[in-house]
Amino acid sequence: MVWSIPIARIAGTVVRVHVTFLLFLVWIAGAYWRIGGQDAAIEGVVFIVLLFACVVAHEFGHIFAARRYGIKTPDVTLWPIGGVANLERIPEKPREELIVAVAGPAVNVVIAALLVLVLGMDLDTAAMTELENPRAGMMARLAAANIFLVLFNLIPAFPMDGGRVLRAVLAMRMNHVAATHIAARIGQGAAFLFALAGLFINPMLIVIGLFVYLAASAESQQVAFKDVTRGLPVRAAMMNSIEALTTSATLDEAVDLMLRASQKEFPVVDGAGHPRGLLTRDGLIVALRQGGPSTSVLEVMKQDLPTVRDGQSLESALHVLNRAKAPALLVLNEAQQLVGILTSENIGEMMMVRSAQPDWRFGRKRSYA
Incomplete structure (x- = not known):
């Protein structure tokens, strides 16, 4: 992830810290310094670090629960507003999502219980209502x-843990897309209330509200997209009327092709129609600045791009595209010849067209021929 720094690897999952979190620690240190000097600043930073250690434990509750269902988590990132575990996918079975969702808060219950019962912490009023009050004991504040x-x-x-619990419960009575739509709408409403409360209580609630609103909207669209594309082959979304460059082409020829075609990605194929690489429009511009018009496209094209078969499921191809972070997928036939390309842009165009058809909403699919 951009602007994040890896600090540890736990059970195969990389723990990252976003740069804004480090700035948040600096801000905390400054705020406490103004209140009580150096000692207060150190204590404030230590408390925040311990608190976010609990947040990491919370996220690993989700991670280990998801791992039971074969779901991997490449990394988890700490932000000033909390932690975000990057699960490869969200469980679609309601019972599995319910267990994964409650696993995180369950970890915090255990931590609080250990601090209160085992260590005998006393949760006084200051600890419960004023977490930033240094007069309350640090462990008591941590338990609170x-x-x-x-x-x-x-x-x-939604998509906070409680929202995922809500979707899981709803999905036990209706289809997954409809449950997501309802949970996302409730999440967006809650986000508005967060932002409204932030105007009078704490500005951080405005940031949380914005995050919840955007995340709820994004996941609702993603679930709707997966529902629309489920069962469709790659050929249903790929661009098959494409212009390609030959292995003997130069940048000058590529410029001519770019000016008369509407593509942004240009495959490079050999005489047998087998793909050798891909030249993007941005890559072409950079190459022209660094080289000359007579430079061969073989020298500047992207190589080792992921490929998919035209009959492969669109859902699996999208997973390959996202994982590879490539500008496009090269689509091949049984003879390993190029028959099209698949990009995020043309997938999005297909999504807009199909989502505009009422019969596709909430899982009521039309037949595909």
């Missing part, structure tokens, strides 16, 4: 913070 994390995360605001 974990209780707060449980209560806050279980608010039914």
Whole structure:
């Protein structure tokens, strides 16, 4: 992830810290310094670090629960507003999603219980209502913070943990797309309330509200997209009327092709129609600045791009495209010849067209011929 720094690897998952989190620590240190000097600043930073260690434990609750169902998590990133575990996919079975969703808050329950019961922490009023109050004991504040994390995360605001619990419960009575749509709408409503409360209580709630709103909208669209594309082959979305460059082509020829075609990606194929690479429009512009018009496209094209078969499922091809972070997928036939390309842009265009058809909403698909 851009602007994130890996700090550890735990059970195969990379833990990253976003740069804004480090800036947040600096801000915390400055705020506490103004209140009580150096000692207060150190104590404030230590408390935040311990709190976010609990957040990491919370995320690993989700990660280990998801791993039971064969779902891997490449990394988890710490932001000033919390942690985000990058699960490869979200469980679609309601029971599995329910277990994964509650696993995170359950970790915070255990941490709070250990601090209160085992260590004998006393949760006084200052600890429960003023987490930033240094007069309350640090461990007491940490226990109170974990209780707060449980209560806050279980608010039914999708895609927070409580929102995922809500979707899982709804999905037990209706299809997954409809459950997601309802949970996302409730999450967006909660996000508006967060932002409204932030105007009077804490500006951080405005940031949280914005994050919840955008995340709810994005996941709702993603689930709708997966429903629309489920069962479709790659050939249903690929661009098959494409202009290609030969292995003997130069940048000058590529410029001519770019000016008369509407493509942004140009495959390079040999005489047998087998793909050798891909030249993007941006790559072409950079190559022209660094080289000359007589430069061979073989010298500047992208190589080792992922390929898919034209009869392969579109859903699996999209997974390959996202994982590879490539500008396009090269689509091949049984003879390994290029028959089209697949990009995020033309997939999005297909999504807009199909989602505009009422029969596709909430899982009521039209037949595909």
